[in-house]
Amino acid sequence: MHNALYAQAGGITSVINASAAGVIETLRSYGQTPRIYAAINGIEGLLDEKLVDLTNISETTLERLKRLPGGAFQACRFDLDTIENRPDQYERLLQIFSHYDIGTFFYNGGNGSMLTAQKVADYCQSKGYPLRCIGVAKTIDNDLALSHCSPGFGSAAKFLASHFLQATLDVQSMSASSTKFFVMEAMGRNVGWLALSAGLVKDVIADLPLIILPAERAFDESAFLARVTDLINSHGYCVCMASEGLRDANGKSLAVAREEHANGKVYTQYGGVAQKLAQQVEHALNIKTHSANPDYLQRSSALCVSATDWQMAYEAGAAAVHAAHKGEHGILPLVQKTQDTPFRWHFENFALADVAELEARVPDHFLTADGMDITEQALEYLRPLVKGERDMKWHDGLPDLRPITWTQVEKKLPDFKK
Amino acid sequence: MHNALYAQAGGITSVINASAAGVIETLRSYGQTPRIYAAINGIEGLLDEKLVDLTNISETTLERLKRLPGGAFQACRFDLDTIENRPDQYERLLQIFSHYDIGTFFYNGGNGSMLTAQKVADYCQSKGYPLRCIGVAKTIDNDLALSHCSPGFGSAAKFLASHFLQATLDVQSMSASSTKFFVMEAMGRNVGWLALSAGLVKDVIADLPLIILPAERAFDESAFLARVTDLINSHGYCVCMASEGLRDANGKSLAVAREEHANGKVYTQYGGVAQKLAQQVEHALNIKTHSANPDYLQRSSALCVSATDWQMAYEAGAAAVHAAHKGEHGILPLVQKTQDTPFRWHFENFALADVAELEARVPDHFLTADGMDITEQALEYLRPLVKGERDMKWHDGLPDLRPITWTQVEKKLPDFKK
Numbered sequence: 001m002h003n004a005l006y007a008q009a010g011g012i013t014s015v016i017n018a019s020a021a022g023v024i025e026t027l028r029s030y031g032q033t034p035r036i037y038a039a040i041n042g043i044e045g046l047l048d049e050k051l052v053d054l055t056n057i058s059e060t061t062l063e064r065l066k067r068l069p070g071g072a073f074q075a076c077r078f079d080l081d082t083i084e085n086r087p088d089q090y091e092r093l094l095q096i097f098s099h100y101d102i103g104t105f106f107y108n109g110g111n112g113s114m115l116t117a118q119k120v121a122d123y124c125q126s127k128g129y130p131l132r133c134i135g136v137a138k139t140i141d142n143d144l145a146l147s148h149c150s151p152g153f154g155s156a157a158k159f160l161a162s163h164f165l166q167a168t169l170d171v172q173s174m175s176a177s178s179t180k181f182f183v184m185e186a187m188g189r190n191v192g193w194l195a196l197s198a199g200l201v202k203d204v205i206a207d208l209p210l211i212i213l214p215a216e217r218a219f220d221e222s223a224f225l226a227r228v229t230d231l232i233n234s235h236g237y238c239v240c241m242a243s244e245g246l247r248d249a250n251g252k253s254l255a256v257a258r259e260e261h262a263n264g265k266v267y268t269q270y271g272g273v274a275q276k277l278a279q280q281v282e283h284a285l286n287i288k289t290h291s292a293n294p295d296y297l298q299r300s301s302a303l304c305v306s307a308t309d310w311q312m313a314y315e316a317g318a319a320a321v322h323a324a325h326k327g328e329h330g331i332l333p334l335v336q337k338t339q340d341t342p343f344r345w346h347f348e349n350f351a352l353a354d355v356a357e358l359e360a361r362v363p364d365h366f367l368t369a370d371g372m373d374i375t376e377q378a379l380e381y382l383r384p385l386v387k388g389e390r391d392m393k394w395h396d397g398l399p400d401l402r403p404i405t406w407t408q409v410e411k412k413l414p415d416f417k418k
Numbered sequence: 419m420h421n422a423l424y425a426q427a428g429g430i431t432s433v434i435n436a437s438a439a440g441v442i443e444t445l446r447s448y449g450q451t452p453r454i455y456a457a458i459n460g461i462e463g464l465l466d467e468k469l470v471d472l473t474n475i476s477e478t479t480l481e482r483l484k485r486l487p488g489g490a491f492q493a494c495r496f497d498l499d500t501i502e503n504r505p506d507q508y509e510r511l512l513q514i515f516s517h518y519d520i521g522t523f524f525y526n527g528g529n530g531s532m533l534t535a536q537k538v539a540d541y542c543q544s545k546g547y548p549l550r551c552i553g554v555a556k557t558i559d560n561d562l563a564l565s566h567c568s569p570g571f572g573s574a575a576k577f578l579a580s581h582f583l584q585a586t587l588d589v590q591s592m593s594a595s596s597t598k599f600f601v602m603e604a605m606g607r608n609v610g611w612l613a614l615s616a617g618l619v620k621d622v623i624a625d626l627p628l629i630i631l632p633a634e635r636a637f638d639e640s641a642f643l644a645r646v647t648d649l650i651n652s653h654g655y656c657v658c659m660a661s662e663g664l665r666d667a668n669g670k671s672l673a674v675a676r677e678e679h680a681n682g683k684v685y686t687q688y689g690g691v692a693q694k695l696a697q698q699v700e701h702a703l704n705i706k707t708h709s710a711n712p713d714y715l716q717r718s719s720a721l722c723v724s725a726t727d728w729q730m731a732y733e734a735g736a737a738a739v740h741a742a743h744k745g746e747h748g749i750l751p752l753v754q755k756t757q758d759t760p761f762r763w764h765f766e767n768f769a770l771a772d773v774a775e776l777e778a779r780v781p782d783h784f785l786t787a788d789g790m791d792i793t794e795q796a797l798e799y800l801r802p803l804v805k806g807e808r809d810m811k812w813h814d815g816l817p818d819l820r821p822i823t824w825t826q827v828e829k830k831l832p833d834f835k836k
Contacts, residue, residue, distance in 0.1 A: 044595055070587030070590060072591070074594060077592065077596045169486070173492045174489060174493050174494075176492060177459070177494045200816060204816055275675075290713055293711045295585070295711075297712065297715075387814065396801065397801065398619070401584065403590065
């Protein structure tokens with residue numbers, strides 16, 4: 001009978017906190033975990049002994065947690081150093097785990113963070129402290145390998161498709177004497193899953209003059225401009241969704257917002273591809289264009305959550321607890337589709353090490369030959385993921401999303417210098 | 419007993435079609451209008467005799483119309499030439515009005531378009547054809563003078579504030595090791611009303627580290643960077659909403675997307691101010707920043723409509739019909755507040771000529787001395803305008819917003835060369 005710890009890491013999703021609720025409620029249902037803790041700000045906060053005791057979290061707070069976007073427990077982008085460089089970080093974590101009698105560590109994060117967490121678990125084990133480490137899947141990018149899809153993706157795709165539809169109605173209605181080309185930017189540094197979501201609008205507006213530019217395909221300016229010209233000639237307007245990480249045939253990104261050099265790696269932040277594409281079209285065709293970049297809006301919207309995705313995110317947390325209960329460790333439960341109609345899935349456990357280095361890219365048969373449109377197979381894949389809505393609570397005209405204030409556990413251990 | 423004609427012009431709002439429904443239903447309730455027409459694509463389409471007969475529009479279509487974003491009848495940015503340059507345009511319109519026996523012309527557009535329409539009415543009158551011209555107010559920019567607010571503004575403000583809130587939750591939760599500065603771009607070429615909407619988030623997140631940069635105030639880079647630095651030092655992050663048309667003390671715009679020279683005027687299209695500000699902060703403070711530009715998303719969202727604004731837009735259409743019934747012409751019904759709590763208003767008629775050249779800018783007492791925050795008085799003004807929600811219809815995971823297809827009236831008149 002040991003305690004459990006939950007933490008969040010990496011880019012958030014609009015449903016990540018439903019996973020937290022899934023972990024907490026499922027732990028409670030087994031009734032074998034004396035105390036349930038969450039770290040504030042992931043591994044980074046854990047080093048600082050920033051903990052919250054969730055054992056007696058109220059039903060009301062749990063319900064609010066399930067609907068709150070952002071990382072309710074703060075999600076760090078901090079990674080541990082190697083054990084060779086900073087053994088003290090690992091010793092510190094062992095000290096924390098040991099002090100709080102943590103038996104299972106649920107890490108809601110990307111592959112990288114979870115592999116690090118697994119290294120911590122291995123280290124603890126080697127020191128005679130048995131810690132189980134279980135991943136909780138999440139990412140809006142949908143690039144988790146071996147998983148049918150990623151919890152968090154469906155809601156981001158629903159946000160993008162819904163708002164792309166609405167903006168298209170705007171453009172369509174004014175194109176005769178105003179904007180004829182509109183382009184929107186979707187997140188996705190290396191993968192075009194989110195850009196693909198624009199294809200769903202074809203189910204609402206038949207014969208939509210759409211171009212998608214997923215990160216998987218090299219951007220060819222002349223082919224792009226030729227397609228824009230054709231579509232404007234035939235339809236009077238053209239709408240486009242592009243991946244932020246779009247690159248040309250030489251691998252050069254169209255729009256780099258910032259490059260950061262850290263730990264010997266170059267971290268590239270993308271941004272501005274939509275504006276760049278709008279400018280290209282404007283200069284080439286001398287027409288009025290507009291561009292939108294929803295940026296964080298696509299991963300933080302409680303207003304446009306896919307009920308399917310919401311449920312999946314909750315179950316990702318629950319599945320992690322079920323796996324821990326069966327004695328698993330070093331694993332990540334992933335979504336496996338079990339039925340097409342109606343769409344059904346379950347979670348299966350995969351070794352963290354088997355998943356970590358893989359990246360799920362949009363397969364070729366999801367794209368037309370020129371890579372600028374999506375196929376019916378892609379639509380069949382996307383449709384179930386955005387389905388379903390949940391009711392929304394409002395307060396005085398804005399979404400009722402007051403952040404939850406946690407009371408941190410009083411620190412017991414000496415300070416640690418990260 | 420003459421017929422009526424309705425048309426849309428200028429940038430759309432998410433509730434403009436509710437005004438169309440207000441016109442149609444109110445005309446029907448008086449029972450004195452044999453036929454109700456709409457022009458497709460405003461004055462431009464009218465010259466082409468592109469008309470729809472709405473006399474027998476079904477209840478179902480009316481209900482869909484009320485909820486549809488975009489301009490359901492297409493909104494043109496086309497203006498008539500002067501009567502000296504192109505008398506044939508005026509003659510053509512008289513020909514159309516006369517052929518279809520139009521007694522009242524309801525123009526749902528900006529001041530400019532409505533003044534033009536009034537010139538048409540004056541011309542018709544001088545030729546012995548009595549045409550009444552009544553404006554139907556709309557603009558997301560909220561810059562209509564003499565009106566408490568503009569139909570369309572409340573919904574755009576609600577969209578911006580709601581999504582700014584959600585993005586803030588994202589930033590807040592990750593700021594310890596990731597993005598510390600986030601900036602969003604609001605429409606508003608000369609006025610900062612929409613940028614002000616970010617202030618509403620202070621009602622949800624107390625002590626919000628917010629900077630607003632409305633178009634009314636000259637941008638001072640060093641004061642801005644000093645404020646960003648202070649807020650990040652005290653709160654760990656900073657969020658900002660800026661008007662697209664932000665200019666420095668010399669009147670130079672921070673971000674011009676495009677300049678168009680037409681009819682001896684320079685038409686400036688703004689875009690990119692958020693990205694520009696994010697870059698300034700990043701370079702000056704060497705921190706991670708993000709920027710969003712929702713662009714058309716803010717004026718086309720059926721998902722985030724203010725029920726107050728929706729009602730006001732409907733009533734703008736209804737008020738125009740009431741005015742016509744009383745024999746008014748050359749007027750525009752505008753919103754007058756009659757009560758603070760609960761918020762109540764009615765419409766009063768103003769001469770188009772009195773309104774046209776005025777522009778309502780954010781008053782000084784709505785802004786703090788440095789212009790980078792809003793006052794309680796501004797919040798009191800904004801709060802009622804974003805209040806209330808309406809239920810949303812979905813279809814297979816996307817908003818149920820299939821465009822309405824109109825059957826055009828068969829053309830009877832000779833073609834006209836615009």
